[in-house]
C-alpha cells in the first residue's frame with residue numbers, strides 16, 4: 117500500500133512544476149486535440165531523462181492511451197472541484213473522489229465522511245471523468261503489481277488527484 121508519506125521518501129520527480137501546470141491549468145487543446153501518441157512522446161520527453169529507466173519510458177509509451185486519459189481525468193477533476201458544494205455537515209471538509217457508477221460520481225467529505233453524488237446531468241465534467249476512468253484503472257493495476265519501482269513511483273505522482281479513490285481500489 118502506498119501513501120504520500122512513503123512516496124515522500126523517494127526522490128522528487130524533476131520538473132514537477134511543469135507537470136502541475138499541465139494537470140492544473142494545462143492547455144485544454146493539448147489534452148483534447150493532440151492524439152495520444154504525441155501526448156505520450158511529449159510527456160515522456162518532458163519528464164523522463166533519456167538516460168533514465170528504459171522500462172519506465174517503454175511502459176508510458178505502450179500505455180499512452182491510459183496516460184492521456186489519466187491526464188485528462190486529473191485536469192477535469194480539478195475543474196469540477198470548485199463547482200462541488202461545500203460539505204453542509206461539517207463545513208470544513210474537502211470532498212475526494214470516492215466511487216463511481218454508470219452515470220454518477222460519489223465524493224466523500226474527508227472530515228465527516230458524508231457522501232455526495234453528482235451526475236452527468238449536473239456537470240458535463242462528470243461524463244468526461246467517467247469516460248477517462250479506464251486509464252486510471254490501467255495505471256492502478258500496474259501500481260498494485262509494482263508500487264515502488266521507478267515506474268510505480270512515477271505513476272503514484274500521477275494519481276495524487278485521485279489518491280483516496282486509488283487507495284480504495286488497491287485495497288480491494
Ligand SMILES: [Zn+2]
Pocket residue numbers: 203204205206207208209225226227228229230
Ligand atoms: Zn463534512
